Amino acid sequence: MKILWFEVKVLYGIQGTGNGHIVRSREIVSLLKLRGAEVDICLSESHSEIDIGTEIKFKPRGLGFVFGKKGGIDIVSSIKKARPHELFSNVTKLPVEKYDVVVSDFEPVSSWACLIKGKKCVSLSHQTSFASEKTPRPEKVDRLSEAVLKWYAPVSIPLGLHFEKYDSFIETPVIRKQIRDRDRSNKGHYTVYLPSFAPEKIVPHLRNVDVEWHVFSKHTSRKEKKGNVSIFPVEDGTFVDSICACEGVLCNSGFETPSEALFLGKKLFVTPMKGQYEQKCNAAALEKIGAIVEKPVASRLAKKLEKFVNSPSPRAVKYRDNSDDIVDKIFESALGETA
Numbered sequence: 001m002k003i004l005w006f007e008v009k010v011l012y013g014i015q016g017t018g019n020g021h022i023v024r025s026r027e028i029v030s031l032l033k034l035r036g037a038e039v040d041i042c043l044s045e046s047h048s049e050i051d052i053g054t055e056i057k058f059k060p061r062g063l064g065f066v067f068g069k070k071g072g073i074d075i076v077s078s079i080k081k082a083r084p085h086e087l088f089s090n091v092t093k094l095p096v097e098k099y100d101v102v103v104s105d106f107e108p109v110s111s112w113a114c115l116i117k118g119k120k121c122v123s124l125s126h127q128t129s130f131a132s133e134k135t136p137r138p139e140k141v142d143r144l145s146e147a148v149l150k151w152y153a154p155v156s157i158p159l160g161l162h163f164e165k166y167d168s169f170i171e172t173p174v175i176r177k178q179i180r181d182r183d184r185s186n187k188g189h190y191t192v193y194l195p196s197f198a199p200e201k202i203v204p205h206l207r208n209v210d211v212e213w214h215v216f217s218k219h220t221s222r223k224e225k226k227g228n229v230s231i232f233p234v235e236d237g238t239f240v241d242s243i244c245a246c247e248g249v250l251c252n253s254g255f256e257t258p259s260e261a262l263f264l265g266k267k268l269f270v271t272p273m274k275g276q277y278e279q280k281c282n283a284a285a286l287e288k289i290g291a292i293v294e295k296p297v298a299s300r301l302a303k304k305l306e307k308f309v310n311s312p313s314p315r316a317v318k319y320r321d322n323s324d325d326i327v328d329k330i331f332e333s334a335l336g337e338t339a
Helices: 020-034 075-081 084-093 108-117 127-131 143-151 199-207 236-245 256-264 277-289 301-309 323-335
Strands: 009-015 038-044 101-105 122-125 157-161 190-193 213-217 224-226 229-233 248-252 267-271
Touching: 009 020, 009 108, 020 038, 020 101, 020 256, 020 323, 038 108, 084 108, 101 108, 101 323, 122 127, 122 323, 127 143, 127 157, 127 277, 143 277, 157 323, 190 236, 199 213, 199 224, 199 229, 199 301, 213 236, 229 236, 236 256, 248 256, 248 301, 256 267, 256 277, 267 277, 267 301
Parallel strands: 009 038, 009 101, 101 122, 122 157, 190 213, 190 248, 213 229, 248 267
Antiparallel strands: 224 229
């Protein structure tokens, strides 16, 4: 039985650095509205090419980072954008007390506002899964990075997402309807999404491997073709078309894109973004599942890519559609009611 949310006011905080948080939140927000909830969006530090699909009420400056072009974060640009006094002001001004339910997808302003004002906050994000010691980590655990994951957007009610249900409060990925309802095929090309690399850093490696590559880049605004490599700006529909029809996916070891590749049954080659501990953790989990893990500009990359394209296709991971269950859990945990 689906729980209806008529007259329930929800504040939904979304971390706007990257596309994954927005893709996932768009699915959950649409379901909340279908249940009758009044949903206001708080989107901080938006560097996404994906449309949230609804009006944004609050756009505070949060604690975001800027993608570089050499495989990691642009530290200088990220520091220049950081304004701690403005962040504190936004935290104190955000009216979380006016809402029945607050949800945060790793969004720091809404999370800290709830902590300071004594308001419950449902933390629905991949990062929340790291509140469990059962979630995979690399061999070398980074305690400072663990602290950042814990305190960047503080958790009061955890609802984590990961590739597998590693703990009782962890759910499997929310696969967007554009992917779930799409016919999948194999046209032989490989889809590439490495947002922290400019195309010129990766295209030379790809041209050495004789398959068609579709590279989606934050650093270009028009389509280009260089030999067997087609370069596209990041657009929701074009990316979905490519990944659903590809043979394999080369991407960072984030969460959303690897999850979609696993669901679609595509070969998967992942590389952790430099300086991103969370991605090292994800790489450890994905390697156990069967993905190839490698540094993106390693000297042996060409051999790894050859091995990758010649490897057999895996079975698709049958992630069930858990979106309605997640919406129920948000309601139950925040308001203490059951279906």
